[in-house]
Amino acid sequence: MSARDDILARVRSATSDITTEPRLLARVASSAADEPSLGGGQTGNESGGEQGTLELFVENVADYRATVLRTREPDVAATVVSALRSAGLRSVVLPSGLDGSWCEALGEAFEVVPESEAHSPQALDVIDAVVTGCALGIAATGTIVLDHSGDQGRRELTLVPDTHLCVIRADQVVPDVPEAVARLGAAPHRGQPLTWISGPSATSDIELQRVEGVHGPRTLVVVLVGPD
Amino acid sequence: MSTPPVQETSPTFVGMPAFPKAAHEALANTQQRANLHNATHTIRAKRASVVAEVPEWEALRVAGADAKDEALHHLGDYLEQLEESLTANGAVVHWARDADEANRIVVDIARSKEVDEVVKVKSMATQEIELNEALEEAGISAWETDLAELIVQLFGDRPSHILVPAIHRNRTEIRDVFLRQMGEFGRPAPADLTDDPARLAEAARLHLREKFLRARVAVSGANFAIADTGTLVVVESEGNGRMCLTLPETLISVVGIEKVLPTWDDLAPMLQLLPRSSTGERMNPYTTMWSGVHEGDGPQEVHVILLDNGRSHVLADALGRQALRCIRCSACLNVCPVYERTGGHAYGSVYPGPIGAVLNPQLRGTASEIDQSLPYASSLCGACFDACPVRINIPELLVELRGTVAEQGGHRAESAAMKAAAWVLSDPRRLAVAQKGATTAGRLLGKRTITKVPGLGAWTDARNVPSPPTETFRQWWARERGETSGTQEEEQR
Numbered sequence: 001m002s003a004r005d006d007i008l009a010r011v012r013s014a015t016s017d018i019t020t021e022p023r024l025l026a027r028v029a030s031s032a033a034d035e036p037s038l039g040g041g042q043t044g045n046e047s048g049g050e051q052g053t054l055e056l057f058v059e060n061v062a063d064y065r066a067t068v069l070r071t072r073e074p075d076v077a078a079t080v081v082s083a084l085r086s087a088g089l090r091s092v093v094l095p096s097g098l099d100g101s102w103c104e105a106l107g108e109a110f111e112v113v114p115e116s117e118a119h120s121p122q123a124l125d126v127i128d129a130v131v132t133g134c135a136l137g138i139a140a141t142g143t144i145v146l147d148h149s150g151d152q153g154r155r156e157l158t159l160v161p162d163t164h165l166c167v168i169r170a171d172q173v174v175p176d177v178p179e180a181v182a183r184l185g186a187a188p189h190r191g192q193p194l195t196w197i198s199g200p201s202a203t204s205d206i207e208l209q210r211v212e213g214v215h216g217p218r219t220l221v222v223v224l225v226g227p228d
Numbered sequence: 229m230s231t232p233p234v235q236e237t238s239p240t241f242v243g244m245p246a247f248p249k250a251a252h253e254a255l256a257n258t259q260q261r262a263n264l265h266n267a268t269h270t271i272r273a274k275r276a277s278v279v280a281e282v283p284e285w286e287a288l289r290v291a292g293a294d295a296k297d298e299a300l301h302h303l304g305d306y307l308e309q310l311e312e313s314l315t316a317n318g319a320v321v322h323w324a325r326d327a328d329e330a331n332r333i334v335v336d337i338a339r340s341k342e343v344d345e346v347v348k349v350k351s352m353a354t355q356e357i358e359l360n361e362a363l364e365e366a367g368i369s370a371w372e373t374d375l376a377e378l379i380v381q382l383f384g385d386r387p388s389h390i391l392v393p394a395i396h397r398n399r400t401e402i403r404d405v406f407l408r409q410m411g412e413f414g415r416p417a418p419a420d421l422t423d424d425p426a427r428l429a430e431a432a433r434l435h436l437r438e439k440f441l442r443a444r445v446a447v448s449g450a451n452f453a454i455a456d457t458g459t460l461v462v463v464e465s466e467g468n469g470r471m472c473l474t475l476p477e478t479l480i481s482v483v484g485i486e487k488v489l490p491t492w493d494d495l496a497p498m499l500q501l502l503p504r505s506s507t508g509e510r511m512n513p514y515t516t517m518w519s520g521v522h523e524g525d526g527p528q529e530v531h532v533i534l535l536d537n538g539r540s541h542v543l544a545d546a547l548g549r550q551a552l553r554c555i556r557c558s559a560c561l562n563v564c565p566v567y568e569r570t571g572g573h574a575y576g577s578v579y580p581g582p583i584g585a586v587l588n589p590q591l592r593g594t595a596s597e598i599d600q601s602l603p604y605a606s607s608l609c610g611a612c613f614d615a616c617p618v619r620i621n622i623p624e625l626l627v628e629l630r631g632t633v634a635e636q637g638g639h640r641a642e643s644a645a646m647k648a649a650a651w652v653l654s655d656p657r658r659l660a661v662a663q664k665g666a667t668t669a670g671r672l673l674g675k676r677t678i679t680k681v682p683g684l685g686a687w688t689d690a691r692n693v694p695s696p697p698t699e700t701f702r703q704w705w706a707r708e709r710g711e712t713s714g715t716q717e718e719e720q721r
Contacts, residue, residue, distance in 0.1 A: 002323070003322075003323040003324060003325050003329060004311075004323040006323075006325055007307075007323050007325060007485065007534070007536045007540065008304050008307065008308070010232035010536065010540035011232075011303045011304045011307065011485065011536075011540050011543060012304040013232070013544070014231075014232055014303075014540050014541075014543035014544035014549075015300075015301055015302070015303060015304065015543060017546055018301045018302070020301065022298070022301075022302040022305050022306070022490075023298050023302075023490060023491075060510065064513070121440070121441045121475050122441055125437070125441060138511075140510065141503075141510040141511035142510065142511070143511045148522075148525060154524065154525040154526075155470070155474045155516075155525055155526055156474050156475060156525075156526075159467065159470050159471065159474055159475075177496055177499050177500050177511075178496040178500075181492065181493060181495050181496040181499070182493070182496075185492050185493070188454070188457035188458075188459045188492060188517065188519045189457060191317060191519055191520070191522060191523075192519075192522065193516070193517060193518045193519070193522050193525065193526060194515075194516075194517040195470070195514070195515070195516055195517075196499075196511070196514065196515035196516075196517075197513065197514060198509070198510070198511040198512065198513050198514075199513050200513070201465065201466050201467035201513055201514065202465050202466065202513050203375045203376075203429055203465055203466050204392065204465075204507070205374070205375040205376035205379070205392055205393075205394055206375070206379075206394075206399055206402055206425040206428055206429070207263070207266075207398060207399055207425065208266065208267055208270050208271070208392065208395070209425045211425050211426045211429040213429070213433075214375060214429050214432065214433055214465075214466035214467055214468065215373075215433060215436065215437070215440070215466050215467035215468045215470070215471050216466070216467025216470055216471075216513070216514060217467075
């Protein structure tokens with residue numbers, strides 16, 4: 001018998017006492033959004049409304065010692081340029097689908113490497129920063145999620161350079177994890193990978209003392225745009 | 229069909245002494261005890277505060293347990309569905325009955341890529357099967373990239389905690405081993421390295437970066453494997469996971485068959501339960517989710533090895549199968565009064581603490597000394613059950629396993645004592661006589677503490693015997709409420 005058949009036979013025999021039917025294997029994204037959410041406790045989605053959700057997002061992102069900057073739509077490019085400039089960074093890699101006006105502003109201030117020219121991890125290793133959009137943000141946990149669409153680029157873009165600046169619109173911030181999981185359900189079906197980021201990389205492996213910055217970007221800047 | 233086979237004890241742990249002996253040695257290590265106390269209490273407090281932020285925590289635990297139970301109860305169906313979705317996403321699915329089979333598959337893939345090294349994401353499953361040793365034997369170096377696992381590897385040591393495996397080492401020891409060992413395996417540590425954790429982390433970053441950038445094959449585990457989407461999930465903190473899961477051309481993931489979740493939506497409770505229970509964070513810094521091969525992004529050859537290695541044996545036990553819900557958060561370790569003092573090595577397995585005490589004897593059976601002793605490595609205080617995010621009733625399982633061990637003739641003195649107790653307790657007259665004997669002894673002893681009882685040597689090595697009372701409840705009742713005739717009658721007998 002093949003290992004596969006053997007294991008499946010073992011498993012079926014081990015569960016032969018189970019009389020219930022498997023739960024309906026419903027496809028994702030249809031029901032989840034209607035169900036009462038588990039995990040809304042401190043999200044403020046009922047009491048505080050959207051404003052409360054944004055405040056909580058900002059607070060929780062900052063709590064991870066990421067930098068949060070707030071701006072309005074017309075000033076995004078200027079905010080991004082000034083954030084990178086004040087950190088003394090010189091080169092930046094840009095995903096191919098990033099907003100053209102931001103790219104233009106960044107191109108005037110920095111040495112810009114387009115995604116298509118950053119072929120290898122080695123090439124990315126000598127670039128200071130990356131600027132991206134994101135799929136959504138989660139207020140309850142201070143998380144940004146990338147689905148690696150055009151404005152976010154391949155996964156290695158946001159991994160190898162030491163500074164990641166992520167722009168998020170106010171309407172992309174959801175209150176909690178269940179809402180995020182429901183909204184993101186289509187991505188795996190479309191074959192997109194997801195990266196959930198909560199603050200810069202960190203370790204507490206040495207005597208439990210937290211150190212920010214191990215292998216991922218040691219600096220995370222989140223620019224929240226709006227609401228206007 | 230007969231009960232599925234148990235897991236063979238891996239070479240490292242063959243012949244491990246029983247828990248009390250190993251624990252005795254661990255308890256003498258004062259540095260380790262201080263580190264463990266500090267670590268468990270710190271994480272415990274962090275966990276308590278972030279769990280308190282979630283008013284519906286109990287409902288979340290139930291949802292988490294339900295999702296895992298659904299997967300386990302219909303594991304055959306969900307494994308087939310997982311295989312189908314993974315294959316549709318371009319992954320190659322392998323099945324491994326045991327450690328040898330899994331190791332052989334990994335070695336064969338690595339050889340076919342003609343590499344002499346692989347980078348690894350911390351994974352309990354690959355530790356369980358001792359993959360690093362198997363790769364070593366095949367002439368392939370396996371680089372652990374989690375900081376704590378790197379420390380453990382440089383020491384030639386074993387992990388002592390699921391989440392913070394190097395917690396038994398302090399910063400000075402770590403600096404010394406970095407200076408001594410890093411150069412042997414790659415980029416040496418800077419000569420002026422201090423014991424500041426930030427400097428040590430920086431040294432690890434530089435040492436490992438050259439390995440990440442050149443590695444062609446990576447090996448990982450997975451925290452969750454989602455059947456309906458064919459998505460694997462790895463949660464981590466340092467970014468070493470992202471490096472391994474993103475940069476190499478080939479990715480091999482060893483996934484225990486109990487890691488399956490039925491649907492994408494089941495991630496909602498899990499991603500709330502795991503980080504808060506594990507590191508005491510609202511969310512861990514990085515979570516990577518990949519569904520097979522993503523064209524032009526990440527590894528273009530993706531292998532998934534579904535590993536049994538005793539899990540189907542655990543699954544066959546209607547009560548014991550709840551242990552397979554475990555999501556390896558380590559919350560039970562951090563609240564356990566026994567683990568806090570002995571540390572992880574005494575448990576004789578990669579799974580230490582309360583969950584190890586129930587999981588190992590189920591995975592491996594109760595034939596060895598260590599596995600017979602593990603169900604007794606607990607005071608049954610119940611803190612582990614309260615902390616468990618997927619509601620594994622560890623105390624209940626410990627008691628059940630003690631029964632199994634006792635029935636097969638283990639702990640003979642205890643079974644004899646229990647038989648004698650049953651004889652006495654089954655007849656009120658015998659009980660009255662026994663109690664009279666005890667109270668007489670109690671009056672003779674007064675307030676002295678009993679530290680040795682002949683015949684109970686081992687038991688009283690670690691404990692004092694409570695002094696017998698000078699009066700039984702019946703005697704007290706007769707004295708205080710003497711008018712109740714029934715009691716008087718009992719007393720007169």
